[in-house]
Amino acid sequence: MLVSNIQLLELLNSLLKPEMVRDYCPNGLQIEGKRKVTKLVTGVTASQALIDQAISINADAILVHHGYFWKNESPCITGMKRKRIHTLLQHNINLYAYHLPLDIHSSLGNNAQLAKLLGIVDIAPLEKNNPQSVVMEGRFEGGIHPTRLTELLSNVLIKTPLHEPARKTKIETVAWCTGGGQGYIDLAAERGIDAYITGEVSEQTIHTAREMDIHFYAAGHHATERYGVKALGEYIQQKLEIEVVFVDIDNPA
Structure with missing residues (x-):
């Protein structure tokens, strides 16, 4: 089934209600990619490794708990941040991130x-x-x-x-x-x-x-925050009937 990136955003926002929470980062669609979404990858953090895995299975979107643009971090798009964002834009992949709204x-x-x-x-x-x-x-x-x-x-x-x-x-x-x-x-x-x-x-x-x-x-x-985004992905798959793949990038911290 095909859904638009905006339909997916609307479902996530109606479910998680980010406007009700004061957070340290923007919640929602952080990087805009292709309009149609047929395959979604979920994971804890939008690391380069997760992005690369999403590309390898031809995902249209990524949904994470830890995204980008944190309060008090440098706003400059350089180094590691530049590489991550460049990769997402190059492959036209949407990035959705929900921090405290997903915790609670x-x-x-x-x-x-x-x-x-x-x-x-x-x-x-x-x-x-x-x-x-x-x-x-x-x-x-x-x-x-x-x-x-x-x-x-x-x-x-x-x-x-x-x-x-x-x-x-x-x-x-x-x-x-x-x-x-x-x-x-x-x-x-x-x-x-x-x-x-x-x-x-x-x-x-x-x-x-x-x-x-x-x-x-x-x-x-990482271990204690592995299961929220996984459960959220399973909910989306049931609700929108799109393919959702949970990818667990090992992190001992």
Whole structure:
């Protein structure tokens, strides 16, 4: 089935509602390519490797979580950025990118997908009275042993997480934010949450975990944000009946 690049954009915008979120980058169609879209590649980041894979399978468009034109980065189109954009334009490929709107979507988002994979229930925003909260809280029904959670994360994300243990031998409540959300550990600890899961770790994160006695898991930025864009692509394929291919470019970070 053929759809236009604007039809695809309209579907994505109506679903993810980027106008409701203050973000660090533009969300939507970042690079315009051919008008008709029959094959879409989805992936976490619009790296050169992902672009090359899209070209190799004759994709008309790419949809990612991490696109281009970030706040405070140089606006100059040089070096690596120039090569990426030149390749997209040369092959007339559309690039769509959704950052925070994809993190927070209630069913297809990165946070929602991670919760689904881990079996977390009773999900709610950790930032109270903020429907656009990028950090969530919930619980493990019946509780889970900290070592078992390490094993579960390893199996689900295909990556062994860093675990800074706390005294509790049973985790019942959990908070999480996919990607680079380590700063929210303070809020989780203040709320008395048993464990906090995110993608990355900073030096001060470990001290917070130790001193606030909260289990901390850094499970990988890429690994924790792999499943939102994958789920979004599957939704698009079902809705628009176009071919969608998820391409996972390995990234240990």
